[in-house]
Amino acid sequence: MKPAVCLLSGGLDSATCLAIARSEGFDCHALTLDYGQRHHVEMIAAVKVASSFGAKHLVVPINLRLFGGSALTSNIDVPKSGPADGIPVTYVPARNTVFLSLALAWAEVLGSADIFIGVNAIDYSGYPDCRPEFIAAFEQMANLATKAGVEGRTRVKIHTPLIRLSKSEIIKLGSKLGVDFRLTHSCYDPDGEGRACGLCDSCRLRLKGFVEAGFEDPLEYPK
Amino acid sequence: MKPAVCLLSGGLDSATCLAIARSEGFDCHALTLDYGQRHHVEMIAAVKVASSFGAKHLVVPINLRLFGGSALTSNIDVPKSGPADGIPVTYVPARNTVFLSLALAWAEVLGSADIFIGVNAIDYSGYPDCRPEFIAAFEQMANLATKAGVEGRTRVKIHTPLIRLSKSEIIKLGSKLGVDFRLTHSCYDPDGEGRACGLCDSCRLRLKGFVEAGFEDPLEYPK
Numbered sequence: 001m002k003p004a005v006c007l008l009s010g011g012l013d014s015a016t017c018l019a020i021a022r023s024e025g026f027d028c029h030a031l032t033l034d035y036g037q038r039h040h041v042e043m044i045a046a047v048k049v050a051s052s053f054g055a056k057h058l059v060v061p062i063n064l065r066l067f068g069g070s071a072l073t074s075n076i077d078v079p080k081s082g083p084a085d086g087i088p089v090t091y092v093p094a095r096n097t098v099f100l101s102l103a104l105a106w107a108e109v110l111g112s113a114d115i116f117i118g119v120n121a122i123d124y125s126g127y128p129d130c131r132p133e134f135i136a137a138f139e140q141m142a143n144l145a146t147k148a149g150v151e152g153r154t155r156v157k158i159h160t161p162l163i164r165l166s167k168s169e170i171i172k173l174g175s176k177l178g179v180d181f182r183l184t185h186s187c188y189d190p191d192g193e194g195r196a197c198g199l200c201d202s203c204r205l206r207l208k209g210f211v212e213a214g215f216e217d218p219l220e221y222p223k
Numbered sequence: 224m225k226p227a228v229c230l231l232s233g234g235l236d237s238a239t240c241l242a243i244a245r246s247e248g249f250d251c252h253a254l255t256l257d258y259g260q261r262h263h264v265e266m267i268a269a270v271k272v273a274s275s276f277g278a279k280h281l282v283v284p285i286n287l288r289l290f291g292g293s294a295l296t297s298n299i300d301v302p303k304s305g306p307a308d309g310i311p312v313t314y315v316p317a318r319n320t321v322f323l324s325l326a327l328a329w330a331e332v333l334g335s336a337d338i339f340i341g342v343n344a345i346d347y348s349g350y351p352d353c354r355p356e357f358i359a360a361f362e363q364m365a366n367l368a369t370k371a372g373v374e375g376r377t378r379v380k381i382h383t384p385l386i387r388l389s390k391s392e393i394i395k396l397g398s399k400l401g402v403d404f405r406l407t408h409s410c411y412d413p414d415g416e417g418r419a420c421g422l423c424d425s426c427r428l429r430l431k432g433f434v435e436a437g438f439e440d441p442l443e444y445p446k
Binding site for chain 1: 316354368
């Protein structure tokens, strides 16, 4: 089995992405970044999801709170009134660049040329680093950044199997591949017990996706 | 003054690079990554260098020892017998990709479009992520990764003022711009007191550079 590094946040997209990598026969090495996110409870979700698939799992601390600049990493409020125009304040500057770079580092050590990331450019929050053109540029850079690039041995591939799927399609696919959505966490602003708010953009996208898929979201939301 | 993020390891290249950014009129924000390097003493050098230039300075921990795969981040011995063929074992997988990604994150929060990195492709150890083609690809990716890229506002520029200079030219330039080389640290494998070994590739490149520049290296080496 070829090794692959799979970025895993603990949300339903990355859980489904991990399930896809596994179904394609990769030996999955899940990588979770503990980046000082407001919804730190997603770390627990990531551990449970990785474990449910028997994947190797590494949680790497990288405190993006030192830079701030996002509602997820500073004291800016998470919007609750539904999607607005433009890039939302929950955007974390260069987050996917940092995450993919760390995935690339681990992949190179493992001798892996395959990195999976659950970015999505359909039912998403409009973040610049979820777009296909960003992923293509990262892949091109990655192939010059590493030993393999110099030696022309292998070509690093950034797999984005969800990028053109709607949230409901992701949920249906994840369900088919055995994702236990009870273990996942999507909310940007959970309460002290880790319960989802039901109102942030991420909760709204998730809830809409479950409705459209005709499934019930197993998570508990405020009445 | 325009803000710039300047990667600062504590070595003489990055110290000179910071001095150049300053001489070009940038408001320098020095960024040092505490990545679990064997030569952890370079952290102290970085703090002293940043302070000597009155630069703002952030030290961010990112433990690349969790991945390993390099003589600088695992228990592989640092070679002491002089440069060998190929990419040396001191290469840290994807290190400059990770460092530039974090610099990009901070730059975006600061509203800066200028990142300085002291990579060099002349008197260097043959690392893939010091080559001009890597830097160009990173710059292209960076311009798709961030808010500014979506909005087409600014173009991120990765400045590499040392990339075509020899080590002796870097030393002469640094000296002219007021770098205090006593504060810098280059050795990959210092002793318990932080003293340079004089034998690793990095010490050899430094010593040769000082000889060629006609200057005396102010650091202490074993007799």
